[in-house]
Amino acid sequence: xxxxxxxxxxxxxxxxxxxxxxxxxxxxxxxxxxxxxxxxxxxxxxxxxxxxxxxxxxxxxxxxxxxxxxxxxxxxxxxxxxxxxxxxxxxxxxxxxxxxxxxxxxxxxxxxxxxxxxxxxxxxxxxxxxxxxxxxxx
Numbered sequence: 836x837x838x839x840x841x842x843x844x845x846x847x848x849x850x851x852x853x854x855x856x857x858x859x860x861x862x863x864x865x866x867x868x869x870x871x872x873x874x875x876x877x878x879x880x881x882x883x884x885x886x887x888x889x890x891x892x893x894x895x896x897x898x899x900x901x902x903x904x905x906x907x908x909x910x911x912x913x914x915x916x917x918x919x920x921x922x923x924x925x926x927x928x929x930x931x932x933x934x935x936x937x938x939x940x941x942x943x944x945x946x947x948x949x950x951x952x953x954x955x956x957x958x959x960x961x962x963x964x965x966x967x968x969x970x971x972x973x
Contacts, residue, residue, distance in 0.1 A: 839868060866900045877923065886923050890916070938962055 838846070838854050846854060858865045873896060877889045894912055897905045912919060939959055949955050 843872065863902060867902055867904065870897060870900060870902075870905065881924070883920060883924055886920050887916075890920065935963060 838850050839857065841850065843854075858868060870893070873893055877886060877893065880886050880889055890912065894909055897908050939962070942958060942962060943955075946955050946958065
C-alpha cells in the first residue's frame with residue numbers, strides 16, 4: 836500500500852519493481868493507479884480555466900474506467916464543481932477550524948459524565964486559548 840501511495844518520482848529501484856509487479860496483477864488496480872496519477876497533475880495547474888478543463892477530462896476518464904470505487908466522484912464533483920475549482924486556486928483552508936472542532940469532540944468524549952456544563956465550557960475555552968496561542972507563536 837505504501838508503494839502505491841508514494842510519489843512515483845521518489846520510488847527507489849526496488850520499490851519501482853514491486854510497483855510494477857503489483858500493477859501487473861490487476862487491471863482494475865492499474866486503472867485506479869492511473870486515475871490517481873492523472874488527478875495529481877491537476878495540482879500543478881494554477882489557472883481556473885485549465886483546472887476546470889483538467890477536472891472535466893479526469894471525470895470523463897473516471898466514467899470510462901467503469902470502476903465502482905470511483906462512481907461517487909462523478910456525482911460529487913458535478914455537484915460541487917465551482918467549490919472544488921476554488922479549492923485548487925484560492926489559498927484559504929478551513930483546516931484550523933476543523934482542528935478546533937476535532938479537539939472539542941475529543942474533549943467531549945473524554946468529559947463524558949461531567950456534571951456541570953460550565954466546567955465543560957471552561958475546558959473548551961482553555962483548550963482553544965492554548966491552541967490559538969501555540970498557533971500564533973509559530
